[in-house]
Amino acid sequence: KPNGLKEVYKNNFLIGVAINANQINEKNEVQNALIKTEFNSITPENIMKSLLIHPKKDTFNFELSDKLVGLAEKNNMHIQGHTLVWHSQLSPFFKEIKDSTEMVNELKNHINTIVGRYKGKIDAWDVVNEALNDDGTLRKTAFLDALGEDYLSLAFDLTKKVDPDAELYYNDYSMTIPAKRAGAIKMIKRIQELGTKIDGIGMQGHWDLNTPSIEEIEKSIVEYAELGIKVAITELDVSVIPMPWDFSGADVNVKFESGDPTMNPYPEKLPDSIQVKLAERYEAIFKLFLKHEDKISRVTFWGVNDGDSWKNDWPINGRTNYPLLFDRNNEKKKAYYSVFNLK
Ligand code: XIL
Secondary structure, three states: OOOOHHHHOOOOOEEEEEEOHHHHOOOOHHHHHHHHHHOOEEEEOOOOOHHHHOOEOOEOOOHHHHHHHHHHHHOOOEEEEEEEEOOOOOOHHHHHOOOHHHHHHHHHHHHHHHHHHOOOOOOEEEEEEOOEOOOOOEOOOHHHHHHOOOHHHHHHHHHHHHOOOOEEEEEEOOOOOHHHHHHHHHHHHHHHHOOOOOOEEEEEEEEEOOOOOHHHHHHHHHHHHOOOOEEEEEEEEEEOOOOHHHOOOOOOOOOOOOOOOOOOOOOOOOOHHHHHHHHHHHHHHHHHHHHOOOOEEEEEEOOOEOOOOHHHOOOOOOOOOOOOOEOOOOOEOHHHHHHHOOO
16 A cells, blocks of 8 residues: 555656645654655745745845755655745735836846746746636736736746746636636737746635536636646645635625634534545545546645644634644544545
């Protein structure tokens, strides 16, 4: 029997995980060991976002990112850099730039410094993150305002120039929504028509027990692959508690009173029946991934265990969620075994 998930799927795709400072710390022995056994790709969950790595024009913080890269290299793991150009967790100085020349210069400095430092070490980059609205139009950001839509190809070109061997990805969420999918395809075709290198697309897998459907996920994988690029499932977590947009008819912005059962249905322990549902959902998802293994480069979980997951606090603070394969004590859940035993 193989030792961990990375061995189970070694001939299919990489099995990745997002980590934060807590998992880099060598004192976190249990999770350190688990990461080595189960995963062969690492994404920094937060450490390389501009706000953390490049908070001011002339200030770069490389302490944690150096450690993360060191840990991955020591264990022969693939590294997915995340992320170079994103409107969120964005350093304030970028938001203030209005002038196009200044924006080009600061993007160059940002990309040259970070990609240059890890050239040959970081295997792939999420060059641009979340540039699209859910209706498929381009999101209004400081980058779009200053440079127009071709800031996208500029970001890819700048990255390629510094590290020609790195794989370059576009990454976004809700990539299964038809309008957004159409927008993404149009955007990538435009980038390709400009002669810009783009190697892959990351579909963030922030999903839940019922949505998106397997059919929608499949259609998306197939259509993205038809662009001649790789598909990665990034940021996979399957929420077992309802998101505001799941409450039928509810306003997404409505504030739910604490104590509302719809807000935190399983605060202490996930009932067995839901554990089983989660395991079945993961099984169906991985069956689909295996069916399309020729198109899929990597599947990355967004966190090691349920306690680490951002889904406990997002989009409503203080809820308890159980979206991953390991529980809060780093024990394997039913969902782990359904993925492990699938092959
Ligand atoms: C999230 C992290 O998981 C949180 O810890 C942080 O507070 C906010 O960002 N899309 C992305 C990720 O591309 O970088 C986000 O990560 C989740 C949504």
